[in-house]
Amino acid sequence: DVKVTQSSRYLVKRTGEKVFLECVQDMDHENMFWYRQDPGLGLRLIYFSYDVKMKEKGDIPEGYSVSREKKERFSLILESASTNQTSMYLCASSPRGPATNEKLFFGSGTQLSVL
């Protein structure tokens, strides 16, 4: 079974801190994604990556950056955390299958609270 592991289940940070959220997948997937989940808003795509050292902005990239130095690891960085970034963050990966078929495998999520 594919395993997507997020380093922390719960995280509490202060406003202005630099925050790193780590995600590792063990199935050699090319594609990796970061979403945030908020009540009533569903999942919104922050950044995604289709290859090592490659990144693309999603729908809400402001205030975030990402790093993909190795195929299995995709990091989300909050350069200066703000209270409106309090959210559940979900990492996902998928294999590079046919161009229009993309099944995502999700981690369990990191609940980030910014005080």
Added chain:
Amino acid sequence: GEDVEQSLFLSVREGDSSVINCTYTDSSSTYLYWYKQEPGAGLQLLTYIFSNMDMKQDQRLTVLLNKKDKHLSLRIADTQTGDSAIYFCGSRGFQKLVFGTGTRLLVSP
């Protein structure tokens, strides 16, 4: 841009059928997905349908697609308390998967 809409809540009794509805805007969507999120967990793929299909059945799950109206539904037969979760509809457009807001299904005994 692409948009996917779902109602937020659905409450049913154990043993009844549940129907969760979704509408999407991207007419170029090639695959449509249903994901399930149990409490404290990430999303898990339940089923998917290719856009040239009208229906797909998988045990207790039936997916219906009306491409003309851009309407997708998920029917769960004989709903059990273990089916209580949030269900997300997803539309696969160019480059990425767009999710709806999720429908929280509550199954009461």
